Amino acid sequence: MKNKIFKVEKLPFLELRYLSHVTSCDKAHKHDELTITAIKNGCINIEFDSFTDNLRPNELSVVNPHAVHCAFLSKEESFGCYVMYLDESWCFEIQKSLYENLYEYLNVNATLLQSKELYEDFIKVCNALFVQENSLLEKEETIIEFISALFLNFCEEKNISNVSKNSLRLAQIIEKYIDENFLEDIVLEDISWHVQMSVVHLLRVFKAEFGLSIHSYILNKKIHLAKKLLAQNTPIAEVAQMSGFFDQSHLNRSFKRVFQLTPKEYQKNIV
Numbered sequence: 288m289k290n291k292i293f294k295v296e297k298l299p300f301l302e303l304r305y306l307s308h309v310t311s312c313d314k315a316h317k318h319d320e321l322t323i324t325a326i327k328n329g330c331i332n333i334e335f336d337s338f339t340d341n342l343r344p345n346e347l348s349v350v351n352p353h354a355v356h357c358a359f360l361s362k363e364e365s366f367g368c369y370v371m372y373l374d375e376s377w378c379f380e381i382q383k384s385l386y387e388n389l390y391e392y393l394n395v396n397a398t399l400l401q402s403k404e405l406y407e408d409f410i411k412v413c414n415a416l417f418v419q420e421n422s423l424l425e426k427e428e429t430i431i432e433f434i435s436a437l438f439l440n441f442c443e444e445k446n447i448s449n450v451s452k453n454s455l456r457l458a459q460i461i462e463k464y465i466d467e468n469f470l471e472d473i474v475l476e477d478i479s480w481h482v483q484m485s486v487v488h489l490l491r492v493f494k495a496e497f498g499l500s501i502h503s504y505i506l507n508k509k510i511h512l513a514k515k516l517l518a519q520n521t522p523i524a525e526v527a528q529m530s531g532f533f534d535q536s537h538l539n540r541s542f543k544r545v546f547q548l549t550p551k552e553y554q555k556n557i558v
Contacts, residue, residue: 289556290548290556292556298423300374301374303369303417304370304556305369306548308366309326309365311360312546314545316356316357316499316545317355317497321395324350324370328344329363335354335398347405353498355497385438393443394442395442408436457496460482461496465478466508469508509541512531513529513532516529520554
């Protein structure tokens with residue numbers, strides 16, 4: 288099967304990519320979505336801050352929203368890779384239907400799920416999404432059934448009373464400012480003035496809360512904005528300008544380091 292991307296307007300919570308040949312995405316990054324990855328052959332080393340998962344066939348990698356990671360290939364030839372992105376808000380609605388008294392999104396407990404049965408179910412779901420004859424209703428039901436089973440088996444209810452409200456509030460203020468201004472030519476002093484803390488303290492707090500440097504976080508925002516614009520069939524030169532990249536070459540390099548495809552390949556393979 289050639290490279291394919293499933294992304295339709297009526298199922299906005301879902302994107303599925305299939306890569307016939309796998310390359311490294313060595314730039315530390317994170318996604319707003321829940322990300323599930325499976326591979327048919329070879330091994331992908333998915334690196335987090337303090338550990339590495341070695342993803343092989345018959346296993347699933349589950350990366351929770353906002354978890355910083357990157358991926359490298361082992362010496363084995365790797366091909367046949369499925370990557371599914373699921374909107375966090377949509378996942379939360381599914382979880383609220385499964386768990387009582389739920390106030391925030393529940394992370395999946397494990398990052399590497401070593402279950403051949405679960406792996407095979409995921410591959411079946413992915414292949415069903417790519418079948419054009421299947422109705423959108425059938426596809427939606429299939430993905431909800433799979434994700435519900437995943438959450439029921441690999442999530443646990445938790446008490447959020449121990450979350451530091453002050454830390455959370457500070458993180459939200461910083462993130463909101465950056466999200467509103469990341470396309471502007473902002474500098475650290477702009478952010479530190481807004482949150483009323485020193486630049487040094489800002490850098491430490493931000494890295495601790497988000498797992499990325501401020502520069503990497505902003506680049507990540509630009510890449511995901513570019514991805515959204517590409518899915519709308521916006522010309523690539525315009526995408527580069529609208530998402531804040533220096534030029535199209537800068538966009539190409541940055542995009543491929545995260546998504547393993549060039550912007551042109553991504554746009555071309557949406558089905």
